[in-house]
Amino acid sequence: MNKPRKPATAFSAVVFDAYGTLFDVHSVATLAETLFPGRGDALSQLWRQKQLEYSWLRAMSRRYKPFWEITRDALRFSCARLGLALNAEREASLMNQYASLSAFPENLQALRELKAAGLPLGILTNGNRDMIDVAVRSAGMTGLFDHLLSSDTVQTFKTMDTIYDLAPKAFGCPAREILFVSSNCWDAIGSRWYGFTSFWINRGGLPLDQLDTEPDHTGRVLTDVVALVRG
Amino acid sequence: MNKPRKPATAFSAVVFDAYGTLFDVHSVATLAETLFPGRGDALSQLWRQKQLEYSWLRAMSRRYKPFWEITRDALRFSCARLGLALNAEREASLMNQYASLSAFPENLQALRELKAAGLPLGILTNGNRDMIDVAVRSAGMTGLFDHLLSSDTVQTFKTMDTIYDLAPKAFGCPAREILFVSSNCWDAIGSRWYGFTSFWINRGGLPLDQLDTEPDHTGRVLTDVVALVRG
Numbered sequence: 452m453n454k455p456r457k458p459a460t461a462f463s464a465v466v467f468d469a470y471g472t473l474f475d476v477h478s479v480a481t482l483a484e485t486l487f488p489g490r491g492d493a494l495s496q497l498w499r500q501k502q503l504e505y506s507w508l509r510a511m512s513r514r515y516k517p518f519w520e521i522t523r524d525a526l527r528f529s530c531a532r533l534g535l536a537l538n539a540e541r542e543a544s545l546m547n548q549y550a551s552l553s554a555f556p557e558n559l560q561a562l563r564e565l566k567a568a569g570l571p572l573g574i575l576t577n578g579n580r581d582m583i584d585v586a587v588r589s590a591g592m593t594g595l596f597d598h599l600l601s602s603d604t605v606q607t608f609k610t611m612d613t614i615y616d617l618a619p620k621a622f623g624c625p626a627r628e629i630l631f632v633s634s635n636c637w638d639a640i641g642s643r644w645y646g647f648t649s650f651w652i653n654r655g656g657l658p659l660d661q662l663d664t665e666p667d668h669t670g671r672v673l674t675d676v677v678a679l680v681r682g
Numbered sequence: 683m684n685k686p687r688k689p690a691t692a693f694s695a696v697v698f699d700a701y702g703t704l705f706d707v708h709s710v711a712t713l714a715e716t717l718f719p720g721r722g723d724a725l726s727q728l729w730r731q732k733q734l735e736y737s738w739l740r741a742m743s744r745r746y747k748p749f750w751e752i753t754r755d756a757l758r759f760s761c762a763r764l765g766l767a768l769n770a771e772r773e774a775s776l777m778n779q780y781a782s783l784s785a786f787p788e789n790l791q792a793l794r795e796l797k798a799a800g801l802p803l804g805i806l807t808n809g810n811r812d813m814i815d816v817a818v819r820s821a822g823m824t825g826l827f828d829h830l831l832s833s834d835t836v837q838t839f840k841t842m843d844t845i846y847d848l849a850p851k852a853f854g855c856p857a858r859e860i861l862f863v864s865s866n867c868w869d870a871i872g873s874r875w876y877g878f879t880s881f882w883i884n885r886g887g888l889p890l891d892q893l894d895t896e897p898d899h900t901g902r903v904l905t906d907v908v909a910l911v912r913g
Contacts, residue, residue, distance in 0.1 A: 500731065505893060507738040508868055512842045512875045516894070524892035531889035610742045637739055642807035644743045658762035662736060663747070 462648065462680060463624040466600070468633035469576035472652055473562075474552035474586050482548045483682075489534050494529055498518070501525035506577055506608040515606035517579040522549060549583070554580045554590040555654075561673035565680060573598040575618050575631070577608045582621055596620065610641030630668075632676055639666040650676055693879065695797055695857040695912060697831075699864035700807035703883060704793075704904075705783035705817050713779045718766050725760055732756035737808055737839040746837035748810040753780060781813070785821040786885075792904035793826045796911060804829040806849050806862070808839045829853065841872030849878070861899075863907055870897040879906055 465646050467638055470585060476499075483498075484491025502518075502525040509515055516524075523546060530537035567670035576583050587593060596628040600617040605682050609651055619626045633639045639651035640662050651666035652673065668679055707730075715722025715728075732757035733749075737871050747755075751835050754777060761768035770845045781820055797803055804827055818824060831848040838844050850857045857877035864870045870882035872892050882897035883904065890896060899910055 453709065501891075504735075504738075504868070505891075507735075507742065508841055508872060508893065511741055512843075512872055519755060524894075528889060528892045574860060611738055612743075623825075636736070643741055644745060658759060660732075660736075661759045662739065662745075663755075 458514060461682065462570065462630045463620070464571040464573060464597075464622040465580045465626040465630045465632060465676065465680065466573040466598075466618045466622075466647075468574050468576055468631075468635060468638050469574050469586060470552075471654075472632060472634040473554060473558055473592070474573065474590055475555045476549075476552060478552060479545065479548050482545060482650070483654060486545070490533060491537060493533055494535060495670050497532060498522075498526050503532065510608040510611050511682060513607070515602075515608075517582075518577045518602055518608070519579055522546070550585050551589045552586055557675065558673045559591060561677050562592065565678050567597055568680065570680065571597045571622060573600055573618060575600040575615070577602050577614075579603040589618040609638055612624050615642060615645040615647070630676070630680065632673070636660045636666070637662070640664045643667060650679065652676075684906045693801065693912065694859040695802040695804060695828075695830075695849070695853040696861045696907065697806050697849045697864060697878075699854075699862075699866060699869050699892065700805050700814060700817060701783075701883075703863060703865040704784045704789055704805065704819055704823070707780070707783060709783060710779045713776060713896055717772050717776070717804065718720075721766060724764055725766060728763060729756050729761040732759050739837040741842050744838070746833075746839075746849060747861075749808045749812075749833055749839070750810055750813045755779070761884060768881060781816050782820040783824065784816055786904065789855060789904045790822060792908050793823065795908050797826055799911065801911065802828045804831055804849060804852060806831040806846070808833050808845075810834040823889040840869055841875070843876060846876040846878070861907070863904070863909065867891045868893075871895045874898060883907075885903065 468474055474549040480491055480535055481497035487494055505525055506522045525547060531661060561632055580603050583599055583601055591598050598621040600621055602608050602614055604667045605613045618629050622629060631642040631646050631647035632650045634652040634654055637660055639649045640660060642663055643666055648681055649666040650668040654671060655671055687826040701707055711722055711726035714725045718725055722879040733753050736752045736756055757776060800909045802849055809832060811834050814832055824850060825861055831852055831887055833839050833845055836844045849860050854859060858879055860878050861881055862878035863881045866881040866889055867882055871891060874880040874895055874897055880897040881899040
């Protein structure tokens with residue numbers, strides 16, 4: 452513990468995706484299963500799929516709407532599609548669950564170690580600012596990040612250049628000096644296309660998306676990012 | 683039959699999406715089920731989802747690749763994700779099935795009636811030109827369309843403005859005078875956002891996507907488009 456740490460010289464900053472990367476959305480699936488026994492998995496999968504789909508369509512067609520509202524739209528569609536009765540009470544409890552996610556167990560320690568190594572940290576998320584402020588507080592991550600970068604500043608979503616642009620601007624360095632960490636393969640690839648050095652946290656052991664590009668680095672948990680940065 | 687037809691004055695042209703709208707992709711699902719018994723549905727659904735996802739990500743990040751290749755990429759990912767053994771022979775037979783789709787039974791007659799009513803017709807598709815030429819021939823639709831408009835001209839995909847732009851340019855009229863017909867709800871909405879008059883062929887009786895916009899018209903089959911145009 453007293454051994455002096457070698458400074459992490461390879462990167463000027465580490466920037467994280469939020470949902471699924473820092474914040475564990477599993478509790479939402481658990482609640483979905485409680486509310487709709489036997490259909491929780493189907494609901495949480497379709498909900499996530501439509502949430503992303505709506506963000507991409509709105510990004511392409513310049514029809515921005517806060518991610519929180521898109522999340523609710525996707526929930527409503529998914530329940531209608533699956534024939535699940537979503538009343539106001541169930542909707543509120545699922546959305547509230549989304550607002551108060553916990554961190555993956557190893558994340559807090561990993562973030563503290565990165566910060567202790569002198570690395571500026573940030574979040575770059577599709578979530579709107581209110582949404583991400585609540586999530587950071589709720590996960591006990593207050594004070595760990597130098598920049599919380601959100602879609603509402605630029606009114607678009609990943610993988611558009613204009614949202615990724617936020618990080619090099621905020622940290623004042625070229626994108627390739629930023630390690631961009633995401634558990635979403637498409638985001639890890641999109642961020643590499645953009646110019647970041649990218650790290651895919653492949654928690655689920657999923658196959659690589661077939662997009663003719665690999666993330667620069669891959670691991671299973673946030674601790675693997677610490678290992679890379681320390682060299 | 684000898685009654686003189688009232689000319690369709692409300693629209694200057696009718697433009698169709700291709701896959702799922704004109705061409706029935708059901709035969710692909712049937713083959714998938716034959717090759718992977720019990721998993722055909724899961725495969726064809728994920729395949730379609732990833733095909734669209736890859737087109738959207740590539741559109742947003744300006745990483746165009748012909749839709750035919752994206753379709754193959756999506757198939758490979760989907761089999762890997764579902765743990766299905768896709769060898770070269772199975773891949774070739776699934777892709778060949780995609781290349782030689784049949785038309786929905788009512789479509790040929792509906793298209794002929796629209797053409798007989800004096801309306802210029804077109805296809806506007808994510809598919810690359812080679813792909814759509816083969817599909818039109820294979821479905822017996824040769825000679826019915828004034829314009830086959832394809833993603834490869836503009837190197838991007840729906841719902842980007844630049845691909846929808848192809849239709850007003852080709853037909854020389856404002857977008858609102860073009861009736862844009864798609865069985866994909868997101869495309870019917872995206873085309874309305876763009877400025878077309880849009881018609882959603884909701885074959886599956888699906889709920890409307892929650893995107894704060896409704897298609898201008900909705901029906902179940904292509905014959906409903908003929909009824910609208912005739913007034």
